[in-house]
Amino acid sequence: MKFKRILQSVTGVSTPIFGIQWTPPHWASDLAEETLVYLSDKRVLFNRFDMEDAGHCIQSVDNVRNHLERQRGKLQGNKELDKSLAAMQRACRRFMDYVGHPKYSSLEKPIQESILENELQRLRSSIGKQVATLSISFGVDVEDELASIITFNNIENA
Template sequence: MGIRVTEVSVPAFGVQWQTTPGDKATAGRVIGYLEDRRVLFGWRHRGDEMHCVRSALEIRRVLTEQLDLAQPGKDLSRSLRAMRAACRKFVEAAGPDASNFSRRAANTNAFALPSATYVPPWVSI
């Protein structure tokens, strides 16, 4: 658990603070939130493009919120920022109205970023 100074008063010196959740609590909240995000799990189908873009935008919002509220330590902060950057990259790759994903060939993973070659374990090649 951390402490965030919220007010310092002078001349009768005084300090007010809030406690902030520790890295373990923050990481637990983030993992719990991510467990249920549609964009992260399962094979996507045609028509899911905008739902997944919205999901990535919502993930970015939650990660930013956790970075601001919890003030995580250096390692956790770096990880949360990297996840937020990955969401931004996904949204940018989607293009307007997810049009870049919906133009992919019907037999490919429409949501794969150009460098990704993920194939779910239940799909045989």
């Protein structure tokens, strides 16, 4: 999905828009794009809930969290980019706090499935907001599957 379409269709993103007011450094745009390309390959962020398994989700979310930490290590003081990456890391940690908790595996299967679905929704919502922020702030297009976790306005005749 083109970032301009995301810009036109998203509300609630508080970020500088590049142009007259702000032009992101080239390296920051590259880092944002690299992050979004990485996330676009993470099925845990957009697969149907019935196709997910807690063990695989935990592993994938942990990989995402670690990748985001490495990305943050490459920052050169860009607070806008760091803010988004940190927010995604927090969402990953929150997911791990619930689904990765030692007591999770001792719960009955329907309860586990409910928790997994609920926490996947929260994770996807949180990361979706940051995907929109990165796309809009740094002028980066987003793969359609990943764009599916962005909360868009209800637009008639879109």
